[in-house]
Amino acid sequence: MVQHEIAGCNVIPGCWTVQIVESCNVTYYRPFIHAEALMGIFELGSGRNLVTVTIAGKRPVAASETRSTESPSAGDHVRVSSIEASARDLQDLAVLWSIGEARATDVVGAACEALVAGLDSPALRILAACTRGEAEYDVPDLLPAALDELGLTFYPRDSEAGREAAVRALADQMLAGRLTPRELALRIHQRFGHQLPLAERLAELDDEYDILEYGDRTPAQIDAEVTAEARRLASGAGNDPIPRS
Structure with missing residues (x-):
């Protein structure tokens, strides 16, 4: 019933x-x-x-x-x-x-x-x-x-500043554990190709993942370089990538 x-x-x-x-x-x-x-x-x-x-x-x-000069309590x-x-x-x-x-x-x-x-x-x-x-x-x-x-920034669709901010946002997501280094490099490469100077090194690293079996580098080495590049981007650094290892 x-x-x-x-x-x-x-x-x-x-x-x-x-x-x-x-x-x-x-x-x-x-x-x-x-x-x-x-x-x-x-x-x-x-x-x-x-x-x-x-x-x-x-x-x-x-x-x-949220930015105050006073010393906040633990709860604050x-x-x-x-x-x-x-x-x-x-x-x-x-x-x-x-x-x-x-x-x-x-x-x-x-x-x-x-x-x-x-x-x-x-x-x-x-x-x-x-x-x-x-x-x-x-x-x-x-x-x-x-x-x-709220005092935050709105980036118009497909603006240059918006694309660079998006690269940094994706880097933040990887550092927060929401993306793997491989996923970050792939999404950056798929979205921007080699056309965005700020993300050029990540696009190159995505290419390196694809040719691992033909080279002498390990996935862990490329992961480490992607992570270092993500930290550089999340810190607000400019267009000069970390030197290649």
């Missing part, structure tokens, strides 16, 4: 449950989030690095507010580190999205995590409230505003 009459039945006849959830998001939840964001605008005024007040009374902060240090990490992740996801290396839904997920960590702005709230179906259409409009309000 349970299998035939209960399992899989719809909440409203003729509508899948997922349709009801999506409709609730579009017709109720998102207007609520939008109204809440507008309340923050009217209360505090608009502008760069906008700080808003949540309904719960918590005072969120923009990315630039953990919170500041979490906020800075969330801001960095949002910035990285934004730049990877701008070159097609991340999905719009990934950006929405990073916006949600940033809100949870304590970052806040009107556009960030609306961005975090996007559904999967809305993300592709809304992220291009909401992301620049959210980054601007």
Whole structure:
């Protein structure tokens, strides 16, 4: 009886449950989030690095507010580190999205995590409230505003600065353990070829992986060189690669 009459039945006849959830998001939840964001605008005024007040009374902060000259307590240090990490992740996801290396839904997920960590702005709230179906259409409009309000940088799609920032973001991902050295070199090579001076050495190292069986180098040696190059890029160094070993 349970299998035939209960399992899989719809909440409203003729509508899948997922349709009801999506409709609730579009017709109720998102207007609520939008109204809440507008309340923050009217209360505090608009502008760069906008700080808003949540309904719960918590005072969120923009990315630039996490830098203080005062000595923080242990709890404050953990919170500041979490906020800075969330801001960095949002910035990285934004730049990877701008070159097609991340999905719009990934950006929405990073916006949600940033809100949870304590970052806040009107556009960030609306961005975090996007559904999967809305993300592709809304992220291009909401992301620049959210980054601007948080004091972060928006890179236009396929801009030179955006491509270089994306290389550094991918290097960060490898150093964080989200990519292997081989995967980093491959993604850089596939995305930029040998056309981007900043990433030229990684593209060359991807070629070296392909000819390992014909040379005298080991995978571990190339991995080490990719890792060193990733550290150089993540540190913000310029276009001069580490000398070849």
